[in-house]
Amino acid sequence: MDFHFSPEQEQFRDAVHGFAERHLRDGALKRAHQEEHPWDVAKLMAEQGLMGITMKEEDGGQGGTLMDAIIAIETVASVCPRSADVIQAGNFGPVRVLAEYGSRDQKDRYLTKILQGESVITVGMTEPEAGSAVTDLKTTATPDGDGYRINGVKVFQTHASYADVMLTYVRFGPGVGGIGSVLIPRDAAGFKQGTPAKFLNGEEWVQTYLDNVYVGPENVMLKEGGFKKQIAGFNVERIGNTARSLALGRYAYERARAWALQRKQFGRLLCEFQGLQWKFADMKMKLDAGQLLLYRAAANADRGFPSAEETAIAKAFCNQAGFEVASEALQVMGGLGYSQEELVEYCMRRCRGWMIAGGSVEILKNRIAESVFGRSFSQRPGE
Ligand SMILES: Cc1cc2nc3c(=O)[nH]c(=O)nc-3n(C[C@H](O)[C@H](O)[C@H](O)COP(=O)(O)OP(=O)(O)OC[C@H]3O[C@@H](n4cnc5c(N)ncnc54)[C@H](O)[C@@H]3O)c2cc1C
Secondary structure (H helix, E strand, C coil): CCCCCCHHHHHHHHHHHHHHHHHCCCCCHHHHHHCCCCCCHHHHHHHHHCCCCCCCHHHHCCCCCCHHHHHHHHHHHHHHHHHHHHHHHHHHCCCHHHHCCCCHHHHHHHHHHCCCCCCCEEECCEEECCCHHHHHHEEEEECCCCCEEEEECCCCCCCCCCCCCEEEEEEEEHHHHHHEEEEEECCCCCEEECCEEECCCCCECCEEEEEEEEEEEHHEEEEECCCCHHHHHHHHHHHHHHHHHHHHHHHHHHHHHHHHCCEEECCCEEEHHHHHHHHHHHHHHHHHHHHHHHHHHHCCCCCCCCHHHHHHHHHHHHHHHHHHHHHHHHHHHHHHHCCCCCCHHHHHHHHHHHHCCCCCCHHHHHHHHHHCCCCCCCCCCCC
């Protein structure tokens, strides 16, 4: 067992770090509060080869490993937390499901532009009555000629208000086995959106109404029976979410550490107060433990897909650790940490959202408990 990066991984990290210092350090604070997706950063990252890191070269990717993608997202976040979202959108999110299960034609129409940093894809799983219980989703795909008519409502999707296409979880038939997915472009007839609202993390979300939208056979991605494959792909999204939780916690920690080495009160540096030293010791232990769990899930990933159990353990731990560390870092920085002049409060707000998004901490713990006892526990009454 070796806990060090290989020389190639170190070289890659240093190259990403150099890129981030040159292009992303300036404006990092402003970018965090900017409403619009950072398209300029996405273009730069595409040119730098930071999109599609784990995807095949014939698909426009880089043929790298999940660990490479994690090195990229962590390194970018250490310089510009907001820009890590661009790495997520181009490597970890629904884009990974599209690259794995999409047809050649679907990839040509949608993946190419995403990997060029000109477009993003959003995933529509959650519905008003199907959140944690996502397999309760009601959006239907009813046969119509060669294709399907889609009817339903989706909520809370990242990138929903500007994504060109939505990877939409739909129901072709009853039960978990009836779930599959289709690609719906935002200009499809019957694709409508409500008034945008905001999350605490500053991100916009919007309710999407699918009102008898026609989807031709060329836009069906996974037919009924596809749910397991979709979730296997979704574990990659969870790993990106895990990595950002930890990286933003670490960003806040590093900022607070530097502050504690220079800020004086009562005639002493903050780092000389034992009450604060113990906070830093706790933060460091959480960050290091989370790092090992994240890297284990990535290093053991099978063809780029991490296991459900190791993903659940890493995500539940890092979501909590990232939030707790960012919150303590804010406390150590006092009023300045709570101010938008610093990125620490931003890191804390972002980390808070990841405890809910992509499978809440509680739902992940349910999954971990199933592994602990080697059996499943239905969450439904009477089962
Ligand atoms: C920042 C952010 C980004 C998101 N992005 C997307 C996206 O891109 N696409 C998308 O489809 N959705 C997205 N979501 C939605 C997200 O997946 C859901 O919010 C999440 O699955 C929880 O569903 P819910 O909000 O309906 O809460 P509920 O399911 O109503 O849960 C409420 C609370 O009860 C707990 N709970 C529920 N069931 C159990 C149980 N059996 N045991 C223990 N506790 C339980 C939950 O953990 C939670 O704390 C996003 C959400 C956020 C906050």
